[in-house]
Amino acid sequence: MTATTEREAATGMTRQQLGPSLRGWLQDWLPRLVLAPSFLLVLVFVYGFNLWTVFLSFTNSRAFPTTNLIGFTNYVRLWNWTFETDPPSNWYTALVNMGLFGGLYIFFCLFLGLLLAILLDQKIRGEGILRPIYLYPLALSFIVTGTAWKLFLDPRIGLENALHDWGWISFHFDWVVDPKMMIYCVAIAGIWQSSGFVMAMFLAGLRGVDGEILKAAQIDGASAYQTYRRIVIPIIRPVFFSALIVLAHMAIKSYDLVLSVTGKNPGGAAELPSTFMYSYTFTRNQMAVGSASAVIMLMTIAAIMVPYIYSETREKSR
Amino acid sequence: MSAADLVTSAPGRRPSGHSLTTRIVIYGLLLLFAFVYLVPLAVMVLTSLKPLDEVTGGNMFALPRHLTLEPWLRAWGEARIGVSDTRGISGYFFNSVKMVVPAVLISTLLGALNGYVLTKWSFPGHKLVFGMMLFACFIPFQSVIIPMAVILGALGRFGMTLADFTGWSFGLGNATVNLVIVHVIYGLGFTTLFFRNYYAAFPTELIKAAMIDGASFFQIFRRILLPNSTPIFIVTVIYQFTNIWNDFLFGSTFAAGDTAPMTVALNNLVNTSTGVVEYNTNMAAAIIAAAPTLLVYVIAGRYFVRGLMAGAIKG
Secondary structure, three states, rough: OOHHHHHHHHHHHHHHHHHOOOHHHHHHHHHHHHHHHHHHHHHHHEEEEEEEEHHHHEHHHHHHHOOOOHHHHHHHHHHHHHHHEEEHHHHHHHHHHHHHHHHHHHHHHHHHHHHHHHHHOOOOHHHHHHHHHHHHHHHOHHHHHHHHHHHHHHHOOOOOHHHHHOOHHHHHHHOOOOOOOHHHHHHHHHHHHHHHHHHHHHHHHHHHHOOOHHHHHHOOOOOOHHHHHHHHHHHHHHHHHHHHHHHHHHHHOOHHHHHHHHHOHHOOOOOOOHHHHHHHHHOOOHHHHHHHHHHHHHHHHHHHHHHHHHHHHHHHHH | HHHHHHHHHOOOOOOOOOOOOHHHHHHHHHHHHHHHHHHHHHHHHHHHHOOHHHHHHOOOOOOOOOOOOOHHHHHHHEOOOOOOOOOOOHHHHHHHHHHHHHHHHHHHHHHHHHHHHHOOOOOOOOHHHHHHHHHOOOOHHHHHHHHHHHHHHHHHHHHHHHHHHOOOOOOOOOHHHHHHOOOOOOOOHHHHHHHHHHOOOOOOOHHHHHHHHHHHHHHHHHHHHHHHHHHHHHHHHHHHHHHHOOOHHHHHOOHHHHHHHHHHHHHHHHHOOOOOOOHHHHHOOOOHHHHHHHHHHHHHHHHHHHHHHHHHOOO
16 A cells, blocks of 8 residues: 555656646556556457347347347246256256266366375475376367367277277277267366366465474374375365366356367257357357357356455455 | 466475385376376377278277378368368468467557556556456356457458458458457456566566656566566466467357368368268377467476466466
8 A cells, every 4th residue: 555655656756847748647647548448448348248248138139139129038938948858958958968067077177186186296206297297188279189089989999999909898988979978078078178277276285285284293193194184175275266166167168178079069969058159149040049048158157256356356455 | 486386396395104005006096197198199199190091990099000191291281171172271270370479469468568557557446447357357258259240240341341442451351350359358358467466576666766767657667577577478478379279269250261260170170071081180180280289388388387377366
């Protein structure tokens, strides 16, 4: 706070030297003028566009945006589709898949991430070689990851074929071409891609734990398991929270991975809200329904991110 | 010390009272996981070096019996991408390059200026402005994509009108220009966040002294902050480069046919439904698509991790 006032005093002095001229005014307003274009862009293209999408979700837009307001009709349709299970509506499939994919993705990324971080934190020789191996999938695009896993899991040329070749004839794994099981393959590829990142987050947390506490626990006779269970994990609880938020947010946004693992999502079997939005808006000419689903995605992410951003920025200023 | 430095710093001072059996289990698990993480990449490379009959008729883990670079050449120059007449992914690779370079440079520079203003020239309400810009990092792009399509369509028509009068559209309506605009706008949140956090830790006394000496806003930025910003520039450039190069949603929506970026072309190539599926060519194309970001990761992994962590926990 004091720094700010002092700085203001400093700028004030510069202004006095220059006098109440245009240059002085410019000097005062220049910082804000520099920031203004970026802020305006965000205001229009993020907040304005979100509001525009909200508006579209209340219209009867089909192939092109219209301004005919029809109230909550599109949301009512989504609501009804939510319970249309026989045959399952696309929206119902999208929600069920979101739950399956999101749940598995978040759980296994957290589990593997923590496991790898704890294992790596045991004074491991060659950590510098192992760590980058767990992390490199993050550098790949989801399309590349999906392409690789689609081949790897393809029963004709991939894993099943290879194990048959080695003599394990009864091995059977064709999920990637089975519409009912496809979404699990998307989860496998997603976990492979993101768990290294969670490992890095946990490792940073573990390295931040005071070594003295652990020594004390060891002297008191606590086993390694007890030390982690009762001391280390409670200390790094904020990392769990951060990782959970990041993963949830990534799961909701997942789009390219589904298309590439499943090969353009045949028959909507691996539908997620993100692909639902895209196909209703751009191929089924139901832009208003697409907008409504986009608004639901936005609301879900906002419900996760806004409290998180708020708490993070508040902690920073404390 | 930032969170990422904790990851990349020397391994810790954990009490190691492990027995030999425990150590074997630990190393065994670590190596097993390393294997699992590497196998898909290894299979990609192996497949891309085999003739097609070895891929469809053999074991994917087997080494190539007839080592060939043919799939790589096909992927680069000959393979049919979707319904497009352009052959090979080389053109799309350069589409991506043309899109990534300006988008990364512009968004990073704007982020640096924003971070500078928000920390060293803060004004009433700067926290609110920052908080609002931060949300740009997290919105699902589905919620802005329809208005964006409408606006880019309008800009394209405006560009055609301009071209009628002046003979030049000023780049409006050009798919690469459109993608640069989109990526700059939706990258601003992250770049501003990175530079704000970096400059917040930069000693304000130096800035104050320069102000008293009469240095202007841009002089201070150029002479004092920029020379001390190399690490954060590397982090931001890598982060933006990876994100924009790997983007698919915007690329597939706003750039069709021959103007598509690499990721879109790869997806079209892999999902071409006509003829025999050339797995080896697909894998070569996938590796080419992944090469630039993988290379960056290999060269500057430390900065890469730092960017990811900063994007996630704002450390």
